[in-house]
Amino acid sequence: MSIKKMFVLLGILFSFYLFLSFFFKKDGTSHEVDYKITKENISFDVKEKLTYHESGERDHYAFEITVDSNSFFFQMLDPNHKKSYVIQDIDYYKGEEYTCIFPHFKTKEVYQPLLCKKEGILYPYHTIKGKSEEVDSFVQTLVYDATSYREDKSDVLKKGTLTIYRKNLLKDHYIAVENYKGISLINQKDVYKDVSLFKKDIYMKNMAIFEDDFYLVADYNQKYTFNELYKLDIKSGKKSTIISNAALNLDGYFMGKVEDNVYFFDKSRKEQYNLSLKNEQIRKNGNEDTGIQIYEDGIWKDVSNYAAYQTKLTFYEEKMAEDKFADFARVDRVGTKKSGSYYFYKKVGNMYHVYQAPILDDTKLTYLFDTTSIDQVVYQKDFIYYLYEKEIRYYSHLTGTKTVLSNTEFPYNKSLKFGAFIS
Secondary structure, three states, X not given: OOHHHHHHHHHHHHHHHHHHHHHHHHHOOOEEEEEEEEEOOEEEEEEEEEEOOOOOOOOEEEEEEEEOOEEEEEEEEOOOOOOOOOEEEEEEEEOOOOEEEEXXXXXXXXXXXXXXXXXXXXXXXXXXXXXOHXXXXXXXXXXXXXXXXXXXXXXXXXXXXXXXXXXXXXXXEEEXXXXXXXXXXXXXOOEEEEEEOOOOOOOOOOOEEEEOOEEEEEOOOOOOEEEEEEEEEOOOOOEEEEEEEEEEEOOOEEEEEEOOEEEEEEOOOOEEEEEEOOOOEEEEEEXXXXXXXXXXXXXXXXXXXXXXXXXXXXOOOOEOOOHHHOOOOXXXXXXXOOOOEEEEEEEEOOEXXXXXEEOOOOOOOEEEEEEOOOOOEEEEOOEEEEEEOOEEEEEEOOOEEEEEEEEOOOOOOOOOOEEEEEO
């Protein structure tokens, strides 16, 4: 090959390399771009940020659209495409009460961010539908598919105190509800299965906890003490037994789970125990002489066992206790720094309004739903399972709020717990 031909070939290869570098930089890596969209003499400022294949982070877009001094923030998790300048058009409404936007993407995405703002709070349209005739009329002019947000209670299965709404059950979602002799397992495939654990009705079970895909409960067939704990897989219904060498007391309670360990406190012994889920062994973690530990704000803290004896101390990895959150009854931090969220529970009357905000800016509040209990909330992937009076419901940005079941015992026995897991 002549030197001239070699240089020509190298030039072609270099040009091809530059093209690939530009292509993948544009569509295959993280990026931040700012652009404007103008429609009917209205200008929208768009800040678009893609996080893609970053260590420890989830792929997602973060958008902030500003119009008439109103800012609208939303995230799109696990997008189908990783392109730039993905918003191509925006429908807009401004009224006395609400200001709304409806962005349109170049790419075909499932998520429809039809957002309205009122007094500084963002509301997905499905949360305010029917509350404003003007907003409802505006939505009628849009190419907006509300099918995924509609709840269907037409297919009902009644089992004991439970009423199960089969069409609202989702694939690979598993729900478990305590009853007085064991637990009820509910999922889309099997619909309902009852697992008996006790010979007689047990109305109060402090030594019981749901964590991810399992249910852990002491052997309440015994009267005062127990040497066995039952571990039940809420997906398969398989039960295993964990043996304690010491006779532990049923007056204790579970404190919470950190990584692969579940902690509980024996009130009669005034001792803390650690149950390893990995090897299913129980060991003492603290006593009257050494004190015990609680997990708070991401670190372990020493406390006296007297505090755990006097007051039920619980802890969770995501629980927050910062001074700036003092106006809220509960604040949880879920997910990673860039794609994760705060969830704020604000008490209003007999219920709690629930808001979401990005971890990077906890002032950008979006209203999600109302709940009547902050003690039973389950975060699973992009879903939140929660209680509203006698119902178990779930919420996600793609489905809105749906009811999976109602239980006539919930209003009469607040100690009944439920769990949820998505495989």
